[in-house]
Amino acid sequence: MKPVSSPPEIIVRVVELYGDLLYDLCASILWSPASAEVAFRGILQRIRRQHPKNAFRTHERAWVLQVACRFLEPFTQRHGRRLSPSEQLMLDANSNLDGRFRQFDSYLHRLPVADQILLLLRDKFGIPYSELATALGIPEGSLKLRRQQALKALEDWLWSKT
Amino acid sequence: MNCFEWRNRAGDHLEGTLSPGARREADAHLAECTPCQESAERYRRMTQALANHRRSPLPIPLRKDPLASPLLKAQWKTLFRRGKAALPGAAPTWWMRTGIEGTGVALALLVALALAPRARTLYERALERRLDAFPVADMDPTAGSSNGAPTPARGKAESDGSPGAGAREDFTGEYGEEEDTEASSGNSADDQAQVGASEIWRFNLKTDSPREVQPRVIQLLKSLGVPGTTPGLAGIEAPGGIQFDLLVDPSVIGPLRNGLRKLTPGAPTGAAETAPSASAQFTWYKNKSKTRMAVGKTRIVIWLSQV
Numbered sequence: 001m002k003p004v005s006s007p008p009e010i011i012v013r014v015v016e017l018y019g020d021l022l023y024d025l026c027a028s029i030l031w032s033p034a035s036a037e038v039a040f041r042g043i044l045q046r047i048r049r050q051h052p053k054n055a056f057r058t059h060e061r062a063w064v065l066q067v068a069c070r071f072l073e074p075f076t077q078r079h080g081r082r083l084s085p086s087e088q089l090m091l092d093a094n095s096n097l098d099g100r101f102r103q104f105d106s107y108l109h110r111l112p113v114a115d116q117i118l119l120l121l122r123d124k125f126g127i128p129y130s131e132l133a134t135a136l137g138i139p140e141g142s143l144k145l146r147r148q149q150a151l152k153a154l155e156d157w158l159w160s161k162t
Numbered sequence: 163m164n165c166f167e168w169r170n171r172a173g174d175h176l177e178g179t180l181s182p183g184a185r186r187e188a189d190a191h192l193a194e195c196t197p198c199q200e201s202a203e204r205y206r207r208m209t210q211a212l213a214n215h216r217r218s219p220l221p222i223p224l225r226k227d228p229l230a231s232p233l234l235k236a237q238w239k240t241l242f243r244r245g246k247a248a249l250p251g252a253a254p255t256w257w258m259r260t261g262i263e264g265t266g267v268a269l270a271l272l273v274a275l276a277l278a279p280r281a282r283t284l285y286e287r288a289l290e291r292r293l294d295a296f297p298v299a300d301m302d303p304t305a306g307s308s309n310g311a312p313t314p315a316r317g318k319a320e321s322d323g324s325p326g327a328g329a330r331e332d333f334t335g336e337y338g339e340e341e342d343t344e345a346s347s348g349n350s351a352d353d354q355a356q357v358g359a360s361e362i363w364r365f366n367l368k369t370d371s372p373r374e375v376q377p378r379v380i381q382l383l384k385s386l387g388v389p390g391t392t393p394g395l396a397g398i399e400a401p402g403g404i405q406f407d408l409l410v411d412p413s414v415i416g417p418l419r420n421g422l423r424k425l426t427p428g429a430p431t432g433a434a435e436t437a438p439s440a441s442a443q444f445t446w447y448k449n450k451s452k453t454r455m456a457v458g459k460t461r462i463v464i465w466l467s468q469v
Contacts, residue, residue, distance in 0.1 A: 015228045019220040027218035044228055104211045123212035148173050155204050
């Protein structure tokens, strides 16, 4: 009989199944491969520590994303890259819509971290709202509303004065 | 469906999650409303940009060894930060902590109490060493300058006070040096100098002509057995009078007092008791002094003040 999965085993499984997702999320949020690696290791560490040994997890991806989101939000506050005022002015000074879309990352980083995570997980990785609700701890209706508001904010920034 | 309703359901409409009836209404509204068409186009473009967002694959080293050394370091750091209970002895209970602190304080007090007498002894020895290291120089009061003579005002003030009533001698260098010179003159008993047990006899004699009284005082001292080579025997000229400052044998004090009383102007010659006017002219008293003095010697200071 196969023994109960030990913490290294869960880490190996998480890396195999969700490694790309987690690392891409970290890199997209943090804008830095080094910070993304640190955050990725931190998420794995937290998963290793919090994983219940004897529980069979039905919604493992939702749980992994929940751990990742809870780790990333404070981590981004400390290590995330922030746009300088000059970069903000440069963004607003660009009157070309295509030019603005080329700097889509910068506009995305103007959003709060939770909204960035929501948009990336929903529109980039196609995570369903049910898992996002578990991961972010927000009801589905609120998630949809927040996504709508985030897109509206992006629309205002991208299409203003163009 | 109006614009407001469509904007509320735009996300579901563009994602295709609306019910068939609602979707038909939304499509019908979009066909009629140009601003909502533009808005829908913008949403599509933004969601497309998000979907086409650049991908960052997991680095191969990180995939192969996610538990690399940085992770282990992070584990240890985490262990130390959050799991104090995991480290034995890192977080003692309150009674252990209190006991350790109390024992430490008690030990510190005991050590302080045990070392206090030793510290006092060390302090006294240091004091004695400092006194022993006092600069020795040939300071004969007879050859000295006016520094060797106390001011008349001081002598007068002391004569007004009661003998030994809180009066303390605080002499500077020259007296100590003089005593050191005396002690080094070959007297073996002088090597055992005492501190704080010395006494000074002061005789104040008011006269019209100190110069006339001076040789009589010298003669009196010589007649009492004071050697002629005693430093200070000749007296010192000082503003306001003449001072004798010398070390003599204690047995000299009584006869000297009587002799000086007889030298007082206005005193009847040979009278044992002095007249009131004569006692006002002659005063004497004894002081304790902290200054080191040779054993077997007493210091006398005779002050012939000019009236």
